[in-house]
Amino acid sequence: MPNRLQNSTSPYLQAHADNPVDWYPWGEEAFAEARRRDVPIFLSVGYSACHWCHVMAHESFENPHVAAILNEYFVSVKVDREELPAVDALYMQATQAMTGHGGWPMSVWLDHDRAPWYAGTYFPSTPSHGSPSFVQLLSGLHDAWTNDRERVHESARRIIARLSDLSEWERSTTWTKSDVEDSVTQAIENLANSFDVVNGGFGGAPKFPPSLVLQFLNDYDGYCRVNNVDFDPRVAAMVEATCERMARGGMYDQLGGGFARYSVDETWTVPHFEKMLYDNALLLQAFTMWFLQTNNPLAERIMNETATFMLRDLRTSEGGFAAALDADSLDESTGEHREGAYYAWNVAQFHEVLGDDAEWAAEIFDVSERGNFEHGYSVLRRDRDPQDIQRLDNVIAKLRAAQSLRPAPARDDKVVAAWNGLAISALVRAGLALGNDEWVQASIAAADLLVSVHLGADSNHPARLVRVSRDGVPGTHALGVLDDQAIVAKAFLDVAQATGDSSWLELAHTLLVDIKEHFIEGSMLSDVADDVPAVTDALTNRGVDPTDNVTPSGWSSAIDAALTYSALTGDATWHTWAEEFIDPILKLASSHGRFTGFGAAVLIRWLDGPREVAVAAPFDSAMVQTSFRGTAPGAVVAWGTDLPLMKDRSRIADADTAYVCRNHVCDAPTTSLEDLAKSLGVVVQ
Numbered sequence: 001m002p003n004r005l006q007n008s009t010s011p012y013l014q015a016h017a018d019n020p021v022d023w024y025p026w027g028e029e030a031f032a033e034a035r036r037r038d039v040p041i042f043l044s045v046g047y048s049a050c051h052w053c054h055v056m057a058h059e060s061f062e063n064p065h066v067a068a069i070l071n072e073y074f075v076s077v078k079v080d081r082e083e084l085p086a087v088d089a090l091y092m093q094a095t096q097a098m099t100g101h102g103g104w105p106m107s108v109w110l111d112h113d114r115a116p117w118y119a120g121t122y123f124p125s126t127p128s129h130g131s132p133s134f135v136q137l138l139s140g141l142h143d144a145w146t147n148d149r150e151r152v153h154e155s156a157r158r159i160i161a162r163l164s165d166l167s168e169w170e171r172s173t174t175w176t177k178s179d180v181e182d183s184v185t186q187a188i189e190n191l192a193n194s195f196d197v198v199n200g201g202f203g204g205a206p207k208f209p210p211s212l213v214l215q216f217l218n219d220y221d222g223y224c225r226v227n228n229v230d231f232d233p234r235v236a237a238m239v240e241a242t243c244e245r246m247a248r249g250g251m252y253d254q255l256g257g258g259f260a261r262y263s264v265d266e267t268w269t270v271p272h273f274e275k276m277l278y279d280n281a282l283l284l285q286a287f288t289m290w291f292l293q294t295n296n297p298l299a300e301r302i303m304n305e306t307a308t309f310m311l312r313d314l315r316t317s318e319g320g321f322a323a324a325l326d327a328d329s330l331d332e333s334t335g336e337h338r339e340g341a342y343y344a345w346n347v348a349q350f351h352e353v354l355g356d357d358a359e360w361a362a363e364i365f366d367v368s369e370r371g372n373f374e375h376g377y378s379v380l381r382r383d384r385d386p387q388d389i390q391r392l393d394n395v396i397a398k399l400r401a402a403q404s405l406r407p408a409p410a411r412d413d414k415v416v417a418a419w420n421g422l423a424i425s426a427l428v429r430a431g432l433a434l435g436n437d438e439w440v441q442a443s444i445a446a447a448d449l450l451v452s453v454h455l456g457a458d459s460n461h462p463a464r465l466v467r468v469s470r471d472g473v474p475g476t477h478a479l480g481v482l483d484d485q486a487i488v489a490k491a492f493l494d495v496a497q498a499t500g501d502s503s504w505l506e507l508a509h510t511l512l513v514d515i516k517e518h519f520i521e522g523s524m525l526s527d528v529a530d531d532v533p534a535v536t537d538a539l540t541n542r543g544v545d546p547t548d549n550v551t552p553s554g555w556s557s558a559i560d561a562a563l564t565y566s567a568l569t570g571d572a573t574w575h576t577w578a579e580e581f582i583d584p585i586l587k588l589a590s591s592h593g594r595f596t597g598f599g600a601a602v603l604i605r606w607l608d609g610p611r612e613v614a615v616a617a618p619f620d621s622a623m624v625q626t627s628f629r630g631t632a633p634g635a636v637v638a639w640g641t642d643l644p645l646m647k648d649r650s651r652i653a654d655a656d657t658a659y660v661c662r663n664h665v666c667d668a669p670t671t672s673l674e675d676l677a678k679s680l681g682v683v684v685q
Contacts, residue, residue, distance in 0.1 A: 609634020
């Protein structure tokens with residue numbers, strides 16, 4: 001009999017609906033039942049594309065014996081971390097505080113006040129490497145709760161006290177432009193010191209795509225170009241090496257386009273095979289910026305293939321973008337689900353599919369009898385481009401046709417607001433850079449979905465997005481957090497620039513006002529609004545963290561959106577408001593550049609902006625199109641007649657005319673395409 005998860009908007013939760021575990025979704029019902037029975041909560045957090053989440057589900061949650069113990073001694077709550085990021089973030093901090101590490105699946109035991117008292121990640125079904133089995137652990141925790149309750153409460157109090165300390169994020173308003181420049185310089189030094197000069201990227205294995213760091217480094221190069229600052233050659237070298245190695249490695253899908261979550265090795269060869277929307281959106285932005293800086297043909301190819309992947313494999317029928325593709329899929333040769341089964345090849349399969357082209361293609365794609373993956377299989381790399389591109393295209397077409405007959409990885413169809421905001425911004429920027437209107441129109445359709453389905457879906461919060469929807473149905477149980485409001489606001493501002501339609505400015509303003517009114521924690525920005533129930537009343541704050549994770553922090557995203565809105569509207573109050581929250585970013589960027597890449601990029605955008613570009617010309621004019629290829633990181637572009645920057649801006653002598661202002665000081669209007677390109681750092685093709 002299905003449990004309470006069967007009607008969830010989350011495919012991850014629905015996948016557990018037939019477990020023998022008596023799962024509850026996150027909510028008061030579960031805690032009321034725990035109080036009634038006087039048992040603790042077992043909180044299990046994961047997500048659809050997580051391989052080890054599937055392993056633990058199969059080993060433990062589908063096991064009737066384990067389920068019986070969970071049902072007798074605990075109230076079990078299942079959470080999709082992508083739906084409820086505030087829940088995930090709080091208990092991940094607790095897990096890291098208690099164990100020194102974190103990850104998913106995440107397993108946390110809570111008291112009746114939702115305070116954590118024990119935590120871990122994956123627990124095996126049998127004792128392993130000195131660790132107890134999951135059943136042994138459950139028995140021990142039940143004994144502690146029953147016979148040593150005061151020790152349990154003391155553990156919870158200690159962890160809550162640690163999580164309640166916000167002193168490290170207290171901000172100052174006494175910083176100067178010189179402080180910003182010093183922070184940026186130190187961030188570059190730190191990144192250069194941790195750069196992998198052989199393989200690109202930063203640090204060793206496992207190696208994650210440094211999407212946000214690449215945004216910062218590209219923005220810095222653009223800033224140098226338009227401000228007559230000497231280039232630091234290390235910056236371009238770090239970008240080029242990282243982008244090229246990632247694009248040619250196995251973490252990038254050499255047949256279908258798109259990037260996997262991360263590489264398990266330092267050479268970008270063997271990925272963790274799930275494909276996430278946010279990774280591909282952020283990397284599409286990074287490669288677009290690299291292309292605009294260099295006109296590199298590899299960057300252009302990756303842009304085309306990644307955008308094509310997003311529209312082909314992640315776009316939903318409602319016009320949004322699905323969250324992820326799973327890492328696992330069915331291996332028909334074994335009848336078991338296996339990581340990479342859809343993507344890996346062996347030599348025999350190459351010969352079967354490609355015939356006379358097999359050996360040539362095997363050399364191109366690093367396929368060998370030994371294999372670079374497991375069991376003689378290889379993940380395709382592409383360390384060089386052959387001279388015969390037509391032959392290569394034919395090979396790829398044959399391999400894709402054969403691959404399409406394999407069972408495909410499952411897709412997590414939920415639409416996450418913040419991640420769709422990232423996709424909208426990426427497709428707008430890439431579409432404008434390459435003149436691809438299909439991508440721009442796809443971004444507008446996704447933005448329309450966020451407005452029609454997500455914005456105000458909870459009538460009690462008309463200016464708030466809900467975080468998720470599925471099949472066009474909003475998940476009103478999961479209101480948006482700071483990154484949803486801020487990233488989507490910036491996406492709407494990007495659409496406004498692409499369309500010249502001021503209604504998108506008004507929608508962005510709605511989201512920004514909601515941030516200003518409800519996402520402030522003392523002198524800081526809070527991840528969670530003050531008008532929704534707290535994750536736990538035991539905590540004295542609602543979640544404050546300006547550091548970037550795999551996506552930009554809500555804190556930095558709010559600054560970015562406010563600065564952009566101010567530049568597009570001329571409303572300086574938003575610029576001043578954004579500056580109130582810059583100080584913690586300065587401290588983080590100078591000391592933890594790898595984990596504050598987007599924050600550092602925002603500092604660069606502040607240094608360069610506001611740089612306002614108003615073009616009195618039609619969209620398809622050379623002058624408007626040139627404006628969208630600029631590398632000046634603080635620039636915004638207005639055209640047409642609808643946006644505020646276009647007021648009193650007209651053509652001169654019946655010629656297309658650009659008006660460029662910076663820091664509220666305007667250059668003379670220009671009809672020179674060359675002068676406009678120079679002022680925006682356009683790289684001549």
